[in-house]
Amino acid sequence: MSWALAEKLKAVFPDVELFPRAGTEPAGTRDQGPGTGSGEQGTAVPESTPAAPRRPAHEVPPQYLTPGVYVPREKLLPVCTTLARDPGFGLTYLSCVSAVDWPDRNELEVLYHLYSHQTRQELALKVRIPRDDAHIPSVSGVWDGANWHEREAYDLLGITFDGHPNLRRIMMTDDWVGHPLRKDYVYQDPPWLVEVAKERQKDAEGLGLGERV
Amino acid sequence: MALRTEELMLNMGPQHPSTHGVLRMVVTLDGENVVDVQPDIGYLHSSVEKMMENRTYLQNIALVDRGMDYLSAMANEEVWVLACERLGKIEVPERARYIRTIMLELQRISSHLIWLGTFGIDLGAFTAFLWAMRERERIMDLFESATGGRLHHVYFRIGGVFEDLPEGWTDRCEEFCDYFLDRLPEYDELLTGNPIFLARTQGVGVLPLDTAIAMGASGPVARASGLAYDVRKAHPYEVYERVEFDIPVRSEGDCYARYLVRLEEMRQSVRIIRQCLERLPAGEIRSKVAVTLRLPKGEVYARTESPRGDLGIYLVSDGADRPYRVKIRAPAFSNLYALTEMMRGWKVADVIAILGSIDIVLSDVDR
Numbered sequence: 001m002s003w004a005l006a007e008k009l010k011a012v013f014p015d016v017e018l019f020p021r022a023g024t025e026p027a028g029t030r031d032q033g034p035g036t037g038s039g040e041q042g043t044a045v046p047e048s049t050p051a052a053p054r055r056p057a058h059e060v061p062p063q064y065l066t067p068g069v070y071v072p073r074e075k076l077l078p079v080c081t082t083l084a085r086d087p088g089f090g091l092t093y094l095s096c097v098s099a100v101d102w103p104d105r106n107e108l109e110v111l112y113h114l115y116s117h118q119t120r121q122e123l124a125l126k127v128r129i130p131r132d133d134a135h136i137p138s139v140s141g142v143w144d145g146a147n148w149h150e151r152e153a154y155d156l157l158g159i160t161f162d163g164h165p166n167l168r169r170i171m172m173t174d175d176w177v178g179h180p181l182r183k184d185y186v187y188q189d190p191p192w193l194v195e196v197a198k199e200r201q202k203d204a205e206g207l208g209l210g211e212r213v
Numbered sequence: 214m215a216l217r218t219e220e221l222m223l224n225m226g227p228q229h230p231s232t233h234g235v236l237r238m239v240v241t242l243d244g245e246n247v248v249d250v251q252p253d254i255g256y257l258h259s260s261v262e263k264m265m266e267n268r269t270y271l272q273n274i275a276l277v278d279r280g281m282d283y284l285s286a287m288a289n290e291e292v293w294v295l296a297c298e299r300l301g302k303i304e305v306p307e308r309a310r311y312i313r314t315i316m317l318e319l320q321r322i323s324s325h326l327i328w329l330g331t332f333g334i335d336l337g338a339f340t341a342f343l344w345a346m347r348e349r350e351r352i353m354d355l356f357e358s359a360t361g362g363r364l365h366h367v368y369f370r371i372g373g374v375f376e377d378l379p380e381g382w383t384d385r386c387e388e389f390c391d392y393f394l395d396r397l398p399e400y401d402e403l404l405t406g407n408p409i410f411l412a413r414t415q416g417v418g419v420l421p422l423d424t425a426i427a428m429g430a431s432g433p434v435a436r437a438s439g440l441a442y443d444v445r446k447a448h449p450y451e452v453y454e455r456v457e458f459d460i461p462v463r464s465e466g467d468c469y470a471r472y473l474v475r476l477e478e479m480r481q482s483v484r485i486i487r488q489c490l491e492r493l494p495a496g497e498i499r500s501k502v503a504v505t506l507r508l509p510k511g512e513v514y515a516r517t518e519s520p521r522g523d524l525g526i527y528l529v530s531d532g533a534d535r536p537y538r539v540k541i542r543a544p545a546f547s548n549l550y551a552l553t554e555m556m557r558g559w560k561v562a563d564v565i566a567i568l569g570s571i572d573i574v575l576s577d578v579d580r
Contacts, residue, residue, distance in 0.1 A: 063511030065512070117442050
């Protein structure tokens with residue numbers, strides 16, 4: 001669990017911004033600094049330690065247990081190319097591409113979890129994009145394995161990866177409406193299913209079975 | 214005289230006995246040679262990630278059992294509770310950590326046995342299946358007596374395990390280890406030295422090392438291509454840093470290497486189980502964790518080594534009693550993506566062997 005790679009990246013690309021580190025929190029809070037641990041489980045059970053007064057939830061800064069950086073959308077491709085091709089970083093393995101929807105901030109966060117087999121270091125990249133302009137360059141040219149992960153993020157969260165070789169839905173059917181993992185998604189029966197239900201209803205009425213609930 | 218030939222599109226699946234579930238492959242053939250393969254997935258998509266957002270942290274243990282890889286439920290529980298424990302900084306008692314390690318390795322053996330059996334069937338060796346199921350049954354019995362479930366255990370808890378091991382369980386587990394090591398040479402006789410098996414697997418479906426890394430392959434598939442990476446060694450969790458075991462790595466990258474890697478992994482799992490049984494400490498099995506657990510605001514990425522490879526969970530918490538977002542990094546999903554590369558240029562009959570050798574579980578791929 002080392003932030004060295006993140007700081008090194010910051011030196012090359014000044015535009016990137018490091019995740020807020022737990023160590024920067026003011027002293028005296030009841031949280032133990034996870035930056036000092038070895039990544040293993042700590043010792044405190046938050047529910048059973050009422051020692052310090054609990055701060056209101058909105059004041060507690062979120063914890064980021066994986067070292068990582070925020071990358072501006074325009075800089076994503078150069079940053080990724082450097083990380084993957086430069087032996088000084090050697091992040092040749094893309095664990096996964098995920099995305100999180102934050103409707104109240106009108107934002108989508110796209111995440112890339114990178115890993116180096118040589119140095120066993122990991123780094124997370126986070127790109128914030130507006131919800132109504134969900135475009136981001138595809139990194140499938142840098143890591144081939146991103147191909148399906150990006151298709152999944154496109155399918156479930158409606159993020160368009162520009163330059164992707166084959167951006168189609170991967171989990172849902174091609175005619176699906178909406179993107180299920182968006183927070184405002186409401187499930188609707190697809191039209192064919194509504195038709196089937198109507199047909200069944202007719203059949204049931206014909207048999208005198210009454211209305212089906 | 215030149216004969217005009219055309220490429221043939223062959224549709225395999227989604228219901229086909231050799232695709233191990235509901236996978237559809239669109240194979241482009243030139244005569245008998247495979248030009249291209251496009252796997253079509255999603256037939257088993259159950260939107261587990263969405264469902265998890267609507268369940269509490271405790272309820273989700275039961276969900277990851279079923280919604281993810283159903284052949285290694287313990288491994289799914291492990292990655293989920295590990296992510297929660299890391300974010301909440303929840304301590305796990307020693308005894309629980311040993312019990313978890315034993316269960317995880319038993320699960321690895323049982324999952325590899327299923328793979329071995331079905332891989333044998335794919336290649337026409339039916340006996341291997343019956344033998345593998347026989348051994349697996351003993352593991353199922355061990356699971357059943359400890360957890361009450363054979364496939365879906367719901368045994369791990371955030372901060373420990375649900376119940377202590379029943380009376381005499383460790384002896385029975387020890388017995389199984391002896392029994393299993395006796396049986397393993399039989400597989401060598403049945404498959405490793407079998408000329409038909411060798412002809413079908415040796416040199417077939419080679420995945421070069423750099424391609425494996427670039428495509429995100431992990432687990433036995435990547436280790437058979439020469440990547441010495443195992444999360445249990447690289448980022449130890451539970452008690453893996455305290456037990457001795459080797460990571461089998463082969464450089465050939467063919468179906469046979471993937472077979473050998475998994476066979477050796479089962480031997481190493483027995484080694485781990487024996488060491489854990491020897492050192493199993495007495496004491497608590499669960500630390501006090503509220504049923505309505507609220508994790509602090511933040512995010513964590515936990516990775517573990519499931520029988521199929523690098524299984525990760527990215528968990529985002531907004532401080533509520535249920536996760537804000539969960540992303541499951543399924544090993545079979547990335548391994549399946551490497552399939553196209555493995556199959557290109559081989560004969561249509563090899564498609565079955567290569568697909569069988571990467572050990573996919575479709576509920577892990579589709580989630």
